[in-house]
Amino acid sequence: MSLERFISDAISPWMKREGPESDIVLSSRVRLARNIHQYVFPIAADKESAHEVISAISTCMSEENEEAEKLEMLMMETLKPVQKRVLVEKHLISPNLAEQAKYGAVLMNADESVSIMVNEEDHIRIQCLAPGFQLEEVLHRANEIDDFIEKNVDYAFDERRGYLTSCPTNVGTGLRASVMMHLPALVLSKKMSRIIPAINQLGLAVRGIYGEGTEAQGNIFQISNQMTLGKSEEDIMEDLAGVVTQVIQQERAARQQLQDGLKLQLEDKLFRSLGTLENCRIIQSKEAAKCLSDVRLGIDLEILPGISKTILNELMILTQPGFLQQYAGEVLTPEERDIRRATLIRERIKLENR
Secondary structure, eight states: OOHHHHHHHHSOGGGGSOOTTTTTEEEEEEEEEEOBTTSOOGGGOOHHHHHHHHHHHHHHHTSSOTTTOOOEEEEGGGSOHHHHHHHHHTTSSOHHHHHTOTTOEEEEOTTSSEEEEESSSSSEEEEEEEESSOHHHHHHHHHHHHHHHHHHSOBOEETTTEEOOSSGGGTBTOEEEEEEEEOHHHHHTTOHHHHHHHHHHTTEEEEBTTBTTOOOGGGEEEEEEOOOSSSOHHHHHHHHHHHHHHHHHHHHHHHHHHHHHSHHHHHHHHHHHHHHHHHOSSOOHHHHHHHHHHHHHHHHTTSSTTSOTHHHHHHHHHTSHHHHHHHHTSOOOHHHHHHHHHHHHHHHHHHHHO
16 A cells, blocks of 8 residues: 555544644544443443443434534454554544453444443543634534434433443543643743643643553643542533643743744754754654654744644654554564664655645
C-alpha cells in the first residue's frame, strides 16, 4: 500500500479537520462510564455474561435512531495483537480493553469520532472526540448517545451516589473529560513544571498522550478531570474549560516571548528539527516526537511555511509501533521500527513538499 493511501485509510477522518484553538488544543474528548444493573460488572463476569452484555448493546445500537448512528462492532477476541495496538494508538480503545478485556468489544462510527467500549472496566464506556477545543459539543453528543442507550437498558444507578462503576473514582456522573494540548513554549521556557502542580491542586490531572501512566512525549499533554462524585457535569466541564483557557493564554504568551527575545535561536532549533526529520535514517520515538513538536511550533508561528498543520497529528500516530508494523505488514524489532519510522517520516515530508 502506498503511503498516501495508508495515511488516508489509517488516520481517523475527524482528525483531519481543524477546530477552535487548534494551534494549541489538538482534540477534545468526553467519556461516560455506565453499567447495566442486571449483570455483574466486567471484572467479575464470565464469558456467557460478557457476551450477553455485548448482545444487549449491539441490539440496542442497531435500532433505527438518529443518535445511534451506524456503528461497526469489533470483537477483541477476533483481533490480532497488532490490530488492537493500532486501535489504542488511535485512542479508539483503552490499553485495558486491548490487553485485559478478553470478552470485550468496541463499536465505532464511520469517522471514528464515536467509540463505545463494551466490557472494559465497565459494561459501557461512551467516548466522543472532536478536533480543537470543543468540550461542550462532545459532551452534548455523548449525552445524546447515553440517553438513547438508557431508553433500552436499565443502568446501575443510585439516587444518592449517581451512576455506579467498577472504580470508585468514576462513581457519580461517570464523566471523564479531557483535552489534548501541544505546549512546546511552556516547556521550552521551563514554566510547565510550575503549571502542572497548580493544575493538580484544582482537582485536575495532567498526563501524557495515552493517559494515565504515560509521559508527555512531543510536548503533548492531556488535561482531564479527576473528580466525578459530588459534582455536576456542568461544574466539571466549567472547571476544565476554565483551566484550559488559562493554559492556552499562557502558551500563547510564552510563544510570543520566545519570538521577541530568542528569535534567532528559536528559528535555528526549529529548522534543525525539520532537517533531522527530512534526512534521518534511524530515529527513536522520543526524538521523533520532539522534532515533530518543533516542526508543528514552526508551522503555527509561520516560521516553517508550506507544511500542513495536520502533520503532527498524523505522524504522532503513524510512527507508533502498531502502525509501523501494520504499514510494514510484519512484526518488527525495535531497531527495525526505528528504521521504518525514519523512512515513513521522510516519505511523509516528501509528500508534503510535492
